[in-house]
Amino acid sequence: MPFAIALLVLLAAACALSSTVSQGQNYESYAAQYGERTAGLIMALRLDDAFHSWWFIGLSAFLCLNLLCCNLIRLPALLKQVRIFADPGKAKEIRATAEARGNGDPHRLFTALRMPRPREREGGALFAAGNRAGFWGAWTCHLGILLLILGFALGQMTAEQYTVYAMPGKTVPLDNTGLTVRIDDFRIDQTENGAVRQYTTTLTVSDPENRTDESGTACVNAPAKLYGYKFYQNSTGWGAGITVLKNGEELQADTLCPGEYIPVRDKPELVIYLQEVYPDYVQRTGMSPVSASDELNNPGYLYRVYYLGELLGMNVLMQGEELTIDEYTVLFDNPRHYTLLAVKRDRFTWLVLLGGLIMLTGLILAFWMHPRTVFAVREDNGWHVYGRCRKSGILFREEFLKAAAEAGFVPCGSDKEEGEDA
Amino acid sequence: MLQTENTLFTIAVIGYFALTIMNFAFVILKKDALAKIALYLQAGIFLLHTAALILRGIGAGRWPMTNQYEFATSFAWALCLVSLVFIRKYRFPVLGAFSSPLILLMIGYAAMQNREVRDLMPSLRSSWLAFHVSTAIIGYGAFGVAFVLSLIFLFRGRMKEDSFWGRHIPQPEKLDMISYRSVCLGILFLTLTILTGAIWAEQAWGSYWSWDPKETWSLVTWIIYAIYLHQRLRKGWKGKAAAWFAVIGFVCVIFTYVGVNTFLPGIHSYA
Ligand code: HEM
Numbered sequence: 001m002p003f004a005i006a007l008l009v010l011l012a013a014a015c016a017l018s019s020t021v022s023q024g025q026n027y028e029s030y031a032a033q034y035g036e037r038t039a040g041l042i043m044a045l046r047l048d049d050a051f052h053s054w055w056f057i058g059l060s061a062f063l064c065l066n067l068l069c070c071n072l073i074r075l076p077a078l079l080k081q082v083r084i085f086a087d088p089g090k091a092k093e094i095r096a097t098a099e100a101r102g103n104g105d106p107h108r109l110f111t112a113l114r115m116p117r118p119r120e121r122e123g124g125a126l127f128a129a130g131n132r133a134g135f136w137g138a139w140t141c142h143l144g145i146l147l148l149i150l151g152f153a154l155g156q157m158t159a160e161q162y163t164v165y166a167m168p169g170k171t172v173p174l175d176n177t178g179l180t181v182r183i184d185d186f187r188i189d190q191t192e193n194g195a196v197r198q199y200t201t202t203l204t205v206s207d208p209e210n211r212t213d214e215s216g217t218a219c220v221n222a223p224a225k226l227y228g229y230k231f232y233q234n235s236t237g238w239g240a241g242i243t244v245l246k247n248g249e250e251l252q253a254d255t256l257c258p259g260e261y262i263p264v265r266d267k268p269e270l271v272i273y274l275q276e277v278y279p280d281y282v283q284r285t286g287m288s289p290v291s292a293s294d295e296l297n298n299p300g301y302l303y304r305v306y307y308l309g310e311l312l313g314m315n316v317l318m319q320g321e322e323l324t325i326d327e328y329t330v331l332f333d334n335p336r337h338y339t340l341l342a343v344k345r346d347r348f349t350w351l352v353l354l355g356g357l358i359m360l361t362g363l364i365l366a367f368w369m370h371p372r373t374v375f376a377v378r379e380d381n382g383w384h385v386y387g388r389c390r391k392s393g394i395l396f397r398e399e400f401l402k403a404a405a406e407a408g409f410v411p412c413g414s415d416k417e418e419g420e421d422a
Numbered sequence: 423m424l425q426t427e428n429t430l431f432t433i434a435v436i437g438y439f440a441l442t443i444m445n446f447a448f449v450i451l452k453k454d455a456l457a458k459i460a461l462y463l464q465a466g467i468f469l470l471h472t473a474a475l476i477l478r479g480i481g482a483g484r485w486p487m488t489n490q491y492e493f494a495t496s497f498a499w500a501l502c503l504v505s506l507v508f509i510r511k512y513r514f515p516v517l518g519a520f521s522s523p524l525i526l527l528m529i530g531y532a533a534m535q536n537r538e539v540r541d542l543m544p545s546l547r548s549s550w551l552a553f554h555v556s557t558a559i560i561g562y563g564a565f566g567v568a569f570v571l572s573l574i575f576l577f578r579g580r581m582k583e584d585s586f587w588g589r590h591i592p593q594p595e596k597l598d599m600i601s602y603r604s605v606c607l608g609i610l611f612l613t614l615t616i617l618t619g620a621i622w623a624e625q626a627w628g629s630y631w632s633w634d635p636k637e638t639w640s641l642v643t644w645i646i647y648a649i650y651l652h653q654r655l656r657k658g659w660k661g662k663a664a665a666w667f668a669v670i671g672f673v674c675v676i677f678t679y680v681g682v683n684t685f686l687p688g689i690h691s692y693a
Contacts, residue, residue, distance in 0.1 A: 005652050012645040019638040019682075051633045152631065161628075195541035220544035221625050232628040344628045352630065356617045363613060367606035394596045395603075 004070070007063050014059060018050030064149055067142045074139065082135045085371055085390075088119075088127040096413065097393050098400040099386035104408025106376035106383055112403035113374055113387070126376040134390070137366025144359025151351030158347060160229075165340035167239045167255040171206075174343065179227060180206050184215070186339040188236070199233050201339040218341060234342040238277035240301055241334040247327050257338045261306075264328060269308045276302040277335050281318065289316060301332040372396060385409055423481035424539060430474035431495065435533055437467035438498070438526045445519035452586045457515035464509075464518060468502050475499060482539045485552040489540070493555060494532035497679075500563030501525045504604065508567055512600050516590045520570045528566075550622035554615060561611030562675055564604045565647075569672035571601035572665035579662070598661050602654065605668055609647050616640055639678040646671045 030039035046053035216224030261273035281300030389396035448456035
């Protein structure tokens with residue numbers, strides 16, 4: 001037990017320490033925040049990604065090993081304990097938590113202690129055992145924790161995670177899974193006050209190889225489940241349509257989200273890159289532009305043009321303005337929201353949930369099912385009634401003595417009774 | 423509706439203040455009748471406070487536990503509820519004297535928060551959120567009561583058996599047991615809070631555990647109380663040592679609740 005406690009203290013300290021360092025940054029940003037020496041220490045101790053560091057994983061693995069050994073080693077003794085507890089012949093030898101004597105009614109006592117049907121023994125003695133499931137509390141709780149950590153670890157090791165974003169109407173590949181995702185529709189519902197109530201994406205996932213597809217809707221708090229992947233409504237932003245003309249004739253048209261680009265069809269070394277869309281563009285001298293609101297009042301498009309990988313120029317085009325590069329004309333229009341979905345497949349979430357539920361059950365058994373036995377043995381002048389309780393000794397003692405007094409018995413035994421036989 | 427809620431809330435704040443004074447009067451004047459009045463007063467304020475929360479829920483059209491003000495007032499409400507149950511169940515009026523200042527502190531903190539009803543962002547529109555915060559406030563309430571009981575335990579050791587305190591505070595062994603019971607209640611509800619929070623995070627963000635500082639600190643709190651449980655099972659570690667752990671545990675609860683938002687960055691910035 002001291003070892004388990006030491007492990008738990010270490011784990012709590014490790015979590016507390018790690019939470020004080022913002023995770024996932026690089027040496028330079030720590031150095032700017034804490035100074036070079038501390039930054040060096042943070043990197044050496046892997047505190048930049050503490051919860052995936054070798055020492056944290058090691059500590060957690062050790063905890064699991066301990067729990068596993070503890071549960072295995074204790075199992076035979078536990079089984080024996082449960083058997084003995086319910087065996088009146090053997091249980092009699094164990095010291096009572098509370099006792100009383102006299103000419104009372106033992107059945108009333110059993111009923112008051114919520115054990116209404118005691119078993120009859122030789123010589124007319126009565127016996128009842130209750131809450132035996134309580135013996136399994138700690139064991140079940142530890143098992144639940146083990147399963148939960150196991151599920152978590154397996155999930156961390158095997159989960160697949162992607163991001164897809166696109167304007168409605170577009171189809172994009174789902175990383176290298178072979179599947180494609182088409183965004184059929186994207187809707188933003190608002191309250192009367194203009195606050196966002198819900199973001200909803202309707203999408204279709206297709207498997208081109210087997211020519212099958214599945215459709216669904218993903219909104220915040222209600223992901224879509226398609227082909228075993230869960231699609232979470234994660235974010236949104238503004239994208240736009242782009243049209244490229246050549247000598248006044250339309251050459252190509254497409255939609256772009258910020259960060260996307262298109263090569264000009266008949267001159268692929270010329271690339272148009274959309275950096276940002278401002279629905280309500282405001283120019284600020286000496287500072288980067290911003291959007292004054294999320295309303296479409298004054299759309300502006302920040303673009304870049306590359307030629308053979310070299311930046312030719314960047315600027316903001318307003319709605320209706322055109323960019324001319326030699327014989328090509330580029331214009332942006334029809335600004336709309338795009339949707340960003342987080343896609344995940346974790347095959348072990350159920351194990352984590354199962355572990356959590358088993359752990360909860362264990363806690364309830366350990367905390368509210370305190371095993372108790374009550375005996376009533378005939379004596380020359382009435383009955384000797386006694387009971388014992390594992391764990392909540394003093395409270396059981398009070399409950400027992402009160403019930404015994406009400407059933408007509410007189411408390412006896414030492415006042416200095418320790419009260420527990422754990 | 424919200425106007426009435428505002429009035430009831432103000433009456434509740436005044437009520438908790440009066441309750442604290444009444445409890446102080448009880449322990450200073452050592453008159454048992456005052457303890458009885460304090461108990462009835464606490465029950466009365468509890469009903470008013472409950473009505474205020476219900477009106478808030480109806481007025482806002484949602485579960486009334488989604489911002490700093492609502493969480494703080496619910497925390498005070500849960501402290502009041504759990505302490506009432508323990509005072510009644512274990513016939514222990516001195517618990518009221520120690521717990522009422524804590525409730526007053528909590529409701530005072532609530533009174534300092536912005537009480538405006540604002541629209542919820544989509545991720546907060548979830549019934550798992552209602553479970554998550556409801557279980558959190560009950561858990562926190564139970565840990566608060568365990569904290570108060572442990573302080574009483576540590577304080578009792580300095581009092582003579584036949585004094586007013588000796589008569590009104592249960593024997594150490596029983597006190598330890600009552601404190602243990604309230605920690606058990608707290609652990610069960612904290613576990614439920616973490617599990618429902620994880621389920622909600624899984625639905626909202628696709629990740630049930632992301633080591634966000636609030637999550638991490640709720641885990642730290644949970645481990646501290648697990649240590650408390652195991653300490654109690656060691657011979658000679660019940661009582662004083664366990665009481666100290668219950669005190670440290672509650673400091674962690676408060677840090678998880680207010681400290682994390684103030685000192686550490688994370689996604690739980692709203693509660
Ligand atoms: C290193 C890991 C751990 C070890 C070796 C360990 C070991 C033990 C042992 C030997 C007991 C006594 C069992 C009994 O009296 O029936 C116990 C009780 C218990 N343990 Fe653990 N434990 C560990 C971690 C945990 C954790 C993380 C929790 C989470 C809450 C936990 C929950 C419990 C509970 C609820 C009890 C019963 C306590 C009571 O009834 O008061 N254990 N543990």
